[in-house]
Amino acid sequence: MPPRQRLTPDARRDQILTVAARLFAERSYDDVLMEDVATRAGISRALLYRHFPGKRELFAALYRQVAAQLLERTRLDPADTLVEQLTQGLDAHIEYFAENRNTVLAANRVLAGDRAIQTIMTDELAALRERLLGALPLMDDGSRRAVSGVLNGWLVFVQVLCVDWLTEETCTRAELRDVCIGAVLGAIRPLLDEDPAPDWPRSGMRAGTDSGTGSPEA
Incomplete structure (x- = not known):
């Protein structure tokens, strides 16, 4: 040494x-x-x-950094449309998961029941939910509460779907992203007076085709 x-x-x-x-x-x-x-x-x-x-404490400290880095990568620009913000955030999210595959799988599979890891994930998802709420046309507190609950479920859905994708890539990154965008728009539209993404899906669009940010990735 x-x-x-x-x-x-x-x-x-x-x-x-x-x-x-x-x-x-x-x-x-x-x-x-x-x-x-x-x-x-x-x-x-x-x-x-x-x-x-111990190793769990070391990994928890590391994963706290990972969560902070992921939040930094997924900052939403209020000047963009909702779909543009979702596209940027999901592309960054999926890319980060792919770059840190073993670390993400350890947190979501091996240590899924660890209290410290779960607290980090809960805080991360709460921060993402608040950013998304800020990007939506919410008219009153009732709408905010309803949409907040939907976003909670959607963020967990995205996390599970992306982790599953890491273990078996059954679709392209672009398809994965567009499935997630379609899911959240379909879930929140009934709760809003104004359609937050009237042009989604685009005419002739299918999952995995270009949604305005480049060609599909393998």
């Missing part, structure tokens, strides 16, 4: 999380050992456990 570089506690924690992010991206959750993290970080196991008492 090379000589250990002296870092502040915060800097050391960040270094460990950076190393852990690479390992959890490269391998399945079960194949990542705390000993591997310590070795890759160039520190002793004792120092690693001083910062993180």
Whole structure:
């Protein structure tokens, strides 16, 4: 093991999380050992456990960062139409899931019952719901409550669908995105006085064809 570089506690924690992010991206959750993290970080196991008492705690801290990064990528531009905002957000969401496949599968499958992971996911979905509510023409509190409940269910639907897609790509990314857009528009339209996306679906459009942001991705 090379000589250990002296870092502040915060800097050391960040270094460990950076190393852990690479390992959890490269391998399945079960194949990542705390000993591997310590070795890759160039520190002793004792120092690693001083910062993180176990692999679950390490992964939870890492996934908190992942959720924050995903929220940063899915910022919605109020100048865009609702469909444009949904397209941008879903494209970013799906791309991030694909780039971090092992990490996402660990959180949603291996650690699905972990309380810390569930809290992170709940907070992430709540933040996304609030952004979407801000993009919709809601006339009163009653409409807001009704649509909020629908969005809760839709966000879980998107999460489950995307995780399933990671395990078996039964459609293209564009098709996956358009299924999600169609689902939310179909769910909220009955609750709104004004159609938030009167041009969706476009004439002649089928799932997976271009919706204004480029050609389908494989």
